Amino acid sequence: MKLSKKQFKQDFEQRLITKFATDVTKAGPQEKFAALASVVKNYYSKIWQADNEYKDESKKKQTYYFSIEFLPGKMLKSNLLNLGILPTVREGLEDLGVDLDEIAIIEPDMAIGNGGLGRLASCFMDSLASTGLPANGNGIRYRYGLFKQKIVDGYQVELPDSWLDNGNPWEVRRSDKAIEVRFGGEVWLEDDGKGNLIPQYKNQERVLAVPYDTPMVGYENTTVNNMCLWRSEVPKDLDLQFQNLEYMRQTAMLSSELYPDDSNYDGRLLRLKQEYFFVSAGLQRIMRHYHSTIKAPINQIAEYIAVHINDTHPALCVPEFMRLLVDEYNVPWDRAWDLTVKVMSYTNHTILSEALEKWPEDMVKTLLPRIYQIIVELDRRRTAELLPKVGATLVHNTRIIKDGQIHMANLSIIGSHSTNGVAKLHSDLLKDVELHDFYEIYPERFNNKTNGIADRRWSQIANERLSTVIDETIGKTWRHNLNDLKLLEAYKNDTETLERLDAAKFDDKQRLAELIKERNGITVNPEAIFDVQVKRLHAYKRQLLNVLHILKLYFDIKDNPELDMVPRVFIFGAKAAPGYHYAKSIIKAINEIAGMINNDPEVKDRIKVVFMENYNVSLAEVIIPAANVGEQISLASKEASGTSNMKFMLNGALTMGTLDGANIEIFDAVGAGNYFKFGLTKDEVYAYYKNNNYNARDIYEQNPVIHRILDAFIDGTIPNISMEGPEIFDSLTTYNDEYFVLRDFKDYVRAQKSLETLYRDKTAWTKATLMNIANSGRFSSDRTVREYAEDIWYIKPKQ
Numbered sequence: 001m002k003l004s005k006k007q008f009k010q011d012f013e014q015r016l017i018t019k020f021a022t023d024v025t026k027a028g029p030q031e032k033f034a035a036l037a038s039v040v041k042n043y044y045s046k047i048w049q050a051d052n053e054y055k056d057e058s059k060k061k062q063t064y065y066f067s068i069e070f071l072p073g074k075m076l077k078s079n080l081l082n083l084g085i086l087p088t089v090r091e092g093l094e095d096l097g098v099d100l101d102e103i104a105i106i107e108p109d110m111a112i113g114n115g116g117l118g119r120l121a122s123c124f125m126d127s128l129a130s131t132g133l134p135a136n137g138n139g140i141r142y143r144y145g146l147f148k149q150k151i152v153d154g155y156q157v158e159l160p161d162s163w164l165d166n167g168n169p170w171e172v173r174r175s176d177k178a179i180e181v182r183f184g185g186e187v188w189l190e191d192d193g194k195g196n197l198i199p200q201y202k203n204q205e206r207v208l209a210v211p212y213d214t215p216m217v218g219y220e221n222t223t224v225n226n227m228c229l230w231r232s233e234v235p236k237d238l239d240l241q242f243q244n245l246e247y248m249r250q251t252a253m254l255s256s257e258l259y260p261d262d263s264n265y266d267g268r269l270l271r272l273k274q275e276y277f278f279v280s281a282g283l284q285r286i287m288r289h290y291h292s293t294i295k296a297p298i299n300q301i302a303e304y305i306a307v308h309i310n311d312t313h314p315a316l317c318v319p320e321f322m323r324l325l326v327d328e329y330n331v332p333w334d335r336a337w338d339l340t341v342k343v344m345s346y347t348n349h350t351i352l353s354e355a356l357e358k359w360p361e362d363m364v365k366t367l368l369p370r371i372y373q374i375i376v377e378l379d380r381r382r383t384a385e386l387l388p389k390v391g392a393t394l395v396h397n398t399r400i401i402k403d404g405q406i407h408m409a410n411l412s413i414i415g416s417h418s419t420n421g422v423a424k425l426h427s428d429l430l431k432d433v434e435l436h437d438f439y440e441i442y443p444e445r446f447n448n449k450t451n452g453i454a455d456r457r458w459s460q461i462a463n464e465r466l467s468t469v470i471d472e473t474i475g476k477t478w479r480h481n482l483n484d485l486k487l488l489e490a491y492k493n494d495t496e497t498l499e500r501l502d503a504a505k506f507d508d509k510q511r512l513a514e515l516i517k518e519r520n521g522i523t524v525n526p527e528a529i530f531d532v533q534v535k536r537l538h539a540y541k542r543q544l545l546n547v548l549h550i551l552k553l554y555f556d557i558k559d560n561p562e563l564d565m566v567p568r569v570f571i572f573g574a575k576a577a578p579g580y581h582y583a584k585s586i587i588k589a590i591n592e593i594a595g596m597i598n599n600d601p602e603v604k605d606r607i608k609v610v611f612m613e614n615y616n617v618s619l620a621e622v623i624i625p626a627a628n629v630g631e632q633i634s635l636a637s638k639e640a641s642g643t644s645n646m647k648f649m650l651n652g653a654l655t656m657g658t659l660d661g662a663n664i665e666i667f668d669a670v671g672a673g674n675y676f677k678f679g680l681t682k683d684e685v686y687a688y689y690k691n692n693n694y695n696a697r698d699i700y701e702q703n704p705v706i707h708r709i710l711d712a713f714i715d716g717t718i719p720n721i722s723m724e725g726p727e728i729f730d731s732l733t734t735y736n737d738e739y740f741v742l743r744d745f746k747d748y749v750r751a752q753k754s755l756e757t758l759y760r761d762k763t764a765w766t767k768a769t770l771m772n773i774a775n776s777g778r779f780s781s782d783r784t785v786r787e788y789a790e791d792i793w794y795i796k797p798k799q
């Protein structure tokens, strides 16, 4: 949009008066933020309305992205950037004596997601709008987002994230569009005399779902999409029998808290309720819109809408859509099924067996009796139809209902026309191993969509310094088309460009060093290698491998106090699921090791270890630009894709990585010299499984370096871990090191040494940095969503 600085200043000052009866000299930061957000909202509202009208009139097919999590972070700068007014607003505020960054920091992170999956959903929301694709998000408006992490005596403590205390300036509550969702009670089918079986209900619990719409503003275009988040409320005309406090409490709980588990299935009733709640509300809203606006016959619905099931949490979309079609719109079963499969598509984000959702039949039957009937019928018909075609084994292995459980991945695959993994390796593993039986039956449904990131947030917003250097080197087209970063390659031997890249990185490191000083009280040297591992804490991500390497360096110094090494700052950020004991023990160990090393005078600042508490999107926006190295060291085959790996690459950090997830594609894109590869391959890992011949204790017994490092966990060398130390030690020895940490250690040390060697050659290092940036274009989520649009959803961008 067009906006003069003068106009903006007028708008802002006026808003301070109308909203708070104050002026720029007296307003507090919260007031300034609220006034600015309100001005910005005013700017995009007209575009939003116009785009809604365009969508209604053109009736073009739209996607609905159902996700139980979104993780947008802060929205102010992203909205300013996408509206094309970030510099104008920054300068206008400056004229008024206001620093945009000081206002922006006031906005609480919108953290209604755990990690990669939720963040991906938000990157997609940005990219869908920015590529002009007509799409909607559908999720839950949790009152409390992901917990805030405090570190107390080295331990993680969880505090509630009450992010809505000062209101949310971006959302629009639409009470008029509230929808009822029903649970429990009894259901039976009655013949209507014309041969139709009509479900009858009794004693159902009613919940009101109120939509809150948040605009997703496209980058310098006219698209504004909608992310709809549902809040649960008690219906105004509540049946007498439900008018009690317990019911009110239960209802409020539906949209109260985000489950903080990332890679673990937690089969609690409330979670199942949440899943049905947002699925049913979302699909009912779609149906209403279809009837009020699209007005096409119901059997054409697949030409107008696509519904995406983001991991299995929204898998109830399949039976709920069937219910709506069959029960509410009288569509015959077979036709309804055909429509459902055409409309639905599904993304799998993990192969970890402990993460695969399955619900006890009884639970589903009691909570969702009609949905249960539909699932049983789907399973029955499918079994009858497929048995003669593919045989009993395949049918059994792929059934929706097995051993008294409803398998949500099976339901999602069977009820949709597309199943994709999130990186090549992951999608291959799904086809060849984990979901091979499904692949035999439905080969055409399987495909890969390698993840991507909303590059504008991770470069233009998070790293203005680097963005300016890139502009001055290759021009600005990369801001619209990330593939143009490739133009940087022509400058890989240009001393001036390399020096400027280096200077930008140094500034970003200084900014992080200041934050570390402020938050952790630790002084770090910006000349040191900033070696970063930020992600959820999980055994398979192997933060422990990083820790073992740090201990190795520490003992090297202890053995040889004059050791010549490039100083390193090891930076961690990681939340552990509150019930994940082992992960919490690792956090405690990292903090104790940090204390031990940082305070040992003999180390002479050659190593610093920093655990930054409460890792979230905003902190990532400061840490990632400052990184020299990104640690992507999961055991090959376990990390479906990873997305921080792409953010590091875009910010000129080099990857220390295994051949896992999207790391492989990053390696292919940058080439061997610009990536530190180590570790077992997926095939080697699977060979160990097959032959059952991994013996971690042997490695411990036979490798003196490893022996000494592990002993440090149990012999008092690392202080204050008398409980955690043995737990970690045993996991690596007695319990045979589930994620082959010891097996990969030696190769990891080798790769770390070669990293150090390269860092000593500043020019060579910065050249590798440049090559990473130059080849990151493929990892824009604009590319990813375009692939979904073309291959899965069949939707077209606005011209």
Ligand code: BZD
Pocket: 114, 115, 116, 117, 118, 120, 261, 262, 263, 264, 349, 350, 355, 422, 451, 639, 640, 641, 642, 643, 661
């Ligand atoms: O999804 C992650 C994977 O582990 C990453 O490899 C991948 O890059 C991203 C995006 O595709 N999975 C999650 O983040 N999963 C969860 O957060 C989650 C949340 C609730 C329940 C189960 C898993």
